[in-house]
Amino acid sequence: MIAGGHRGTRFVFALLLGILCLPAAAANPLREILVCWEDGLKPPYLMLDPSSRPTGIAVDMVDEIFKRRNIKVQHLVHPWKRCLAEVESGEVDLVPNASYREERARYALYSAPLYETHLVLFYTHRRFPEPPKIARIDDLKAFRLGGILGFNYDQYEGKLPIETSARNRRALLRMLEVDRYDFAIEQLEIVRMMEARGEIRLNGIGHTPDPVTPIKTFHVLISKRHPDATQLKIVLDEGIAGLQRDGSSRRIKARYLGSADPRQE
Numbered sequence: 727m728i729a730g731g732h733r734g735t736r737f738v739f740a741l742l743l744g745i746l747c748l749p750a751a752a753a754n755p756l757r758e759i760l761v762c763w764e765d766g767l768k769p770p771y772l773m774l775d776p777s778s779r780p781t782g783i784a785v786d787m788v789d790e791i792f793k794r795r796n797i798k799v800q801h802l803v804h805p806w807k808r809c810l811a812e813v814e815s816g817e818v819d820l821v822p823n824a825s826y827r828e829e830r831a832r833y834a835l836y837s838a839p840l841y842e843t844h845l846v847l848f849y850t851h852r853r854f855p856e857p858p859k860i861a862r863i864d865d866l867k868a869f870r871l872g873g874i875l876g877f878n879y880d881q882y883e884g885k886l887p888i889e890t891s892a893r894n895r896r897a898l899l900r901m902l903e904v905d906r907y908d909f910a911i912e913q914l915e916i917v918r919m920m921e922a923r924g925e926i927r928l929n930g931i932g933h934t935p936d937p938v939t940p941i942k943t944f945h946v947l948i949s950k951r952h953p954d955a956t957q958l959k960i961v962l963d964e965g966i967a968g969l970q971r972d973g974s975s976r977r978i979k980a981r982y983l984g985s986a987d988p989r990q991e
Contacts, residue, residue: 758798762809762818769919770982791965816951837962839943846933847909872907881939
């Protein structure tokens with residue numbers, strides 16, 4: 727009986743030792759996170775540095791959140807649809823820069839808003855010598871609206887016909903300039919940064935706030951296939967709140983945007 731008891735004790739001890747010696751990654755699924763960024767860049771929120779590494783406001787915010795938790799972040803850059811497919815399958819853990827769509831909530835959790843942008847209607851002064859008065863969705867029904875292929879326009883609930891043949895923002899604005907549209911729907915901060923970087927010119931182009939969604943929020947998608955998706959959402963939500971509370975989000979934005987109000991003409 728005593729010998730058997732010793733064997734039982736040794737077995738329990740060996741079992742506990744084995745558990746304690748499990749690799750840290752198995753014990754802590756949040757030790758390293760794989761993030762997929764879209765290759766359709768969104769300056770100043772998502773850009774590439776000279777070494778083709780992601781940089782920008784959204785990247786810096788995600789990095790800072792996980793740095794504070796001692797969680798390593800690995801960045802990938804893929805086409806948007808591939809990022810969505812891989813967060814659905816669990817091949818990647820996070821996809822930032824996502825606006826809300828109900829279909830994505832089937833396979834991903836949404837973080838709190840990571841950042842917000844001003845959604846505006848760009849127009850040419852040639853078409854509208856005086857600023858157009860657009861106060862509600864019905865005011866847009868008489869006009870031709872342009873958007874970008876694959877972008878989310880769910881906020882209009884299918885009430886407006888939007889031509890989305892433009893492949894990118896430059897093409898959208900070029901089509902506006904040649905009167906393909908009356909209004910081009912875009913995010914003000916991104917277009918302003920593209921102008922500052924010399925990628926586009928806005929001569930003769932003005933803007934007015936979108937009457938339905940003047941401010942649009944962007945989130946981080948969290949794969950529901952991650953073994954600790956709920957905890958990962960908590961880390962992100964608390965991290966976003968922490969960046970706002972201690973002023974870090976403001977400092978990160980100022981690093982790229984400066985102190986100017988992007989809504990100014």
